[in-house]
Structures are given as structure tokens and as C-alpha cells.
Amino acid sequence: MAKAKPAQQSSFGKWPIIGAVLIALYALCSFLDSNVHKFYAMTPEALNNAVQTSLSASRAAGQDKNATYVVDTLLSNLVKTYPELDLQTDFRNPREWVFNNAGGAMGSMYIIHASITEYLIIFGSAVGTEGHTGRHTADDYFHILTGQQRCYAAGDLAPLIYNPGDVNLMPRGVVRQYWMDGETWALEYAAGWIPPMLPFGLADMLSSTLDYISFYHTCRITAREMVKNLLRGKI
Template identity: 60%
Template sequence: MASSSKTNAVATPAASSSKRGLIAIALAGLVALCAWLNTVNDQFYILSPESLEESFRTSLSVAASSDASASTNTSLIISTLLSQLVERHPDARIATDFQNPREWVLNNAGGAMGSMFIIHASITEYLIIFGTAVGTEGHTGRHTADDYFHILTGQQTAYSAGELTREIYNPGDIHHLPRGTVKQYAAAPETWALEYARGWIPLMLPFGFADTLFSTLDWPTLYHTVRITGREMIGNLLQGKI
């Protein structure tokens, strides 16, 4: 019995070292896979920052020429924007029913809270209307996708660590957050934006779900977020869109 105990005592450090080695190899393999995937995802995009900017500016121009009130003007901007997207991207799966409350979900991520309407969601791209009627602030997240935030109404401010003054984004401005970068951001009341992300979208989901899982525990909202996101991603996959 004593001999067996000594053998186990000797074998345990070696086994632990072997496990650490396997974990290190697995992590290195995952990093290499992600690096390779980032070299091929361009072929799967059907949207582009340039075409989205054209639709974005057209919607603001139409709204600016109207005499609508602030709330009606926001609806006009969004409806014009969605019409532009359908017209410019006839082959894309574009959701337009933004006046249906069941298509909107609250979103808690990085300490910030807002609501979103999912226009398009696939494995490599998502396009949403995101914003807040009351204002919010939080962490952008550090993502595997480029993020373009087109300000429709209100104002967004942001800064990176080491900056002593804020960046200011007003209607008509586009805040580009390159993949891998991170900032603190704030949105003033009644700030709404067209947000476009291009990269590997499933890797962004843990950030999007973490606040719900570990803080708000808002299971109905989580269900509806998964329901709508899953519906759009699966729908796009069935059409051959990754």
C-alpha cells in the first residue's frame, strides 16, 4: 500500500503537466483557427460599410426635409432606412417590421442597457437598430468583429484608456470600433443608431448574454433575443448565407 501511494504521488505532477500542455496546445490551435477564419470571412459578406452609409445618409436627408415631430421623425428615419436597405440589397434577408413590439428586445451588455431591432443576423454579419430612450453608458466589449455605429438621433460619446477628452458622435456621424479594440461609451436620451458588425458574430454572443445570465436574470428577454437571433441566423443559413 505504501508503494502504491508513492507511485501516485510521483505520477500526479506529471499528469498535471501533461494536462497543462494539452490545454496550451488546444488554445494555440484555437488562436490559429480564429486567425485563419479571419482571412476567409470576407467572401461571406453581402453588406458593406459603403452601401450602408449611402442608405444611412438618404434616410437622414429625407427626415430633415420633413416637418415631422421628433418622435415621428425617428420613425420616418427608420422606415426610410429599411426601405433603402431592401432596395439596395434585394438578395439579403432584411427584416422591416420595426413597428411590431415583439420584434424589439431589451439588451444588457457591458453594463449598458438599450433595446434593439434585428434587421439582419447571420454567422458573419449583423445589422440592428440599437438605442435608448432614457440614456445609458457602459463597456463596448472587445470583439472579433468590426463595428460601425451610424448615429440616427441623439448623441454618443466615447473614449479609450489614456484619452483625457471624449469623442463626440452626432446624427450623421459614424463611430467605427475596429475588431479587438475597446472603449467606454455613453448614449444620451433618445439616441438611436444603425449598428453594423462584420466578423464572426457567434463569438460576440457571450458578451451579449453575460449581463442577463449573471445580473438581470431576465429570462423572458433572453428567450426572445435567442428566438429572434436564431430565427434570422438559421433562416440565412438555409438560404446559403454564412
């Protein structure tokens, strides 16, 4: 007598489990996103105060056009502002600088702080650049130190213009085209979820410039700082 074949388990039974997992993940992400500000160690107001103090000191010394002097003064002020953070201040070390190609723009950056919810960098170009800002998961505060930045959103017929001391705030989700004059340098502070921003900052090095050395050093420095801060309890 032939044995009866066991009834195949319906795949319908898997969908409630998958749906429950997706709902739980969505609830977790929503909870974390609504509380992300609790992980911040820096504030735009304190950073802007450090920038303004540094620019005033640079002007008084007749060095406001000297980017090296301005950055050096700023980093000293940032260490005083946030003594509890292990900020990177060795900006004269060329191994700590990396080229960054993103959204068609090319610049150079120095990472002062990087964690899961914040980064603080010096970014700019000695010869000028322009491109796409990207659409990000963090609010971005671009403090102009030297030079000039211009940007606009689709539909704007005149640019927004930012000079030394000005702050270009890019709320998360906002996208613009931007242009930077030669010898434009800025203190850039991003507050939000940083890991989802990384593909935008790395993709061009893999797909167009093929600059694998810059890719390696960007990953090396970013990972070093994020892991270091995680070990210090800074998310």
C-alpha cells in the same frame, strides 16, 4: 508462476496527437479569419449611403427628430440597397424588439439581419444609457440616426462626439466607455465573427438583471435569423 503485468502505456504518446490537433485547429481558424471578408454581403459604404439618404429625406420632411420616421425611411432604403437579403423590416411589431443589457448599459434593439459573420440592428435608448463597449471579434460601425453618442478610450481626456449622420467605427479588439443621450438611436453593423460576441450581449441577463424573458426572445430571434441565413447559403 505469476503472470507478468502488462506495461502501462505511456501518456507521452498522446501529446503529439493533441499537439497536431491544436496546430490544425489554429491553422484552420487563421485561414478562416483571413478570409472572413469573403462572406460579407454588406459594405459600410453602402450602409452609410442608405443612412445619409434617409436622414436627408427626413430633414426635407421636417421629421429628422422623429426616430420612427427615420427608421421607417432607412429600412425602406436598406431593402432597396440589398434586395437579395431577407431583411427584417417589421419594426412596429413589439415582439421583434428586445431589451439588451451588456457592459452595464441598457438599450433596446431590433434585429434586421443576423448571420455568422454579420449583423445589422437598430439599437438605442429612449432615456439614455452608458457603459462598456466590450472587446469584440468584429468591426463595429455605429451610424447615429438621432440623438448623440460620446465615447473615449482609457487615457483619453476628451470624448469623441457623434451626431446624426456620423459613424463611430470600433475596430475589433478595441474597447471604450460610451454614453448615449436620451432618444439616441443608431444603425449598428458588425462585420466579423458574430458568435463569440453573443456571451457579452447575454451574460448580464443571466447574472444581474435575471431577465430570462428578454434572454429567451434574444436567443429566439437571433437563432431564427442565423439559421434562416445559413439555409440561404449566407454564412
